[in-house]
Amino acid sequence: MIGKLTGTLLEKNPPEVLLDCQGVGYEVLVPMSTFYHLPGVGERVSLLTQFIVREDAQLLYGFATMTERAAFRELIKVAGVGPRTALSVLSGLSVAELAQAIAQQEPGRLVKVPGIGKKTAERLLLELKGKLAPDLGLAPAQARSDAHTDILQALLALGYNDKEANAALKALPPEVGVSEGIKLALKTLA
Secondary structure, eight states, rough: OOEEEEEEEEEETTEEEEETTEEEEEEEOOOOHTTTTTOTSSSSSEEEEEEEESSEEEEEEEESSSHHHHHHHHHHTTTOHHHHHHHHHHHHSSSHHHHHHTTTTOHHHHHHHHHHOOEEEEEEEHHHHHSSSSSGGGOGGOOOOOOHHHHHHHHHHTTTTHHHHHHHHHTTTTTOOOHHHHHHHHHHHO
16 A cells, blocks of 8 residues: 655654654654664655554554565565564564575574574475575575585584584585585584
8 A cells, every 4th residue: 555655754763763754754663674774864765665454553664675575575474474573584684684594494593583483483484485585686506405404404403503504514515415514514613
């Protein structure tokens, strides 16, 4: 219904902004990625929006880019993920980071977002697979092989953090098998 708003920024109270559009003030909820790129109070701004109607409220969500809005729309289609959770995901991860986590099937990156548990992260990975990466130009070749994904999961299960596990993966040959890859990665981490 309301796809875009252009007006004067009156207030900035994260995650909400107040936008004056020719005398009408719109309260718009924005992810932190958009919030950080907003101009100062009193300046003009344009936001792409998503209008959500609930039984008890009518809410307007704003985004700086089309990819953010598209990611938000995909997120709210996932069972158990409402607009607030989707906003939280986009505040904790950029769209590129989210698409990369989905393409590489990394639940550990999603669990770090407040409000996202292990089950929700796994559901997001399953239901969004192939839906965000094409929009961002991430070719399938850029996604890790299944073996590398399995190796990463094994390292995370053993208690290594994302940074350590990814560093160990970079040192592996591209066509390594899972068991050999885990051994080599553990040697690298030792």
